[in-house]
Amino acid sequence: MSKLKLxxxxxxxxxxxxxxxKVMNSVEFSEEIMIFKNGEDALHGLIDLKNEPETLPEVILLDLSMPVMDGWQxxxxxxxxxxxxxxxxxxxxSSIDPMDYERAKSYNDIQxxxxxxxxxxxxxxILKIFKSTYEA
Structure with missing residues (x-):
């Protein structure tokens, strides 16, 4: 199974x-990992890259509870x-609140x-789904 680029x-x-x-490296998940500490930094960082699609990640792993701008925002x-x-x-x-799970279903972009x-x-x-969906 080949890894993601980013x-x-x-x-x-x-x-x-x-x-x-550590877990990502153990399964050879991606060649590179981009990290943002809150939603606002991520939003601005990703928008800055939007005109260069090759610099954008294929997968985002998003926490919900963060300072400045949370995952929902x-x-x-x-x-x-x-x-x-x-x-x-x-x-x-870490939220097991059924309301969070249901809210997540309302976003088309959430896998x-x-x-x-x-x-x-x-x-x-994730790798298996990604490879079968986007590389088929």
Missing amino acids: ACIIDDDPIFIFGLK FLDEFTKVKIEKKITIYIVS NYIIKPVQTEDLKS
């Missing part, structure tokens, strides 16, 4: 990011941006909702 983590927890990067703004490249978003959250901590099998599943 994945993006949007999360404010440095310990979670450290662990997720990021989604509300990011889905308004016209981007040529298809970017698949996965919510990665799935993953409960933290992210497991090796979660990432392998």
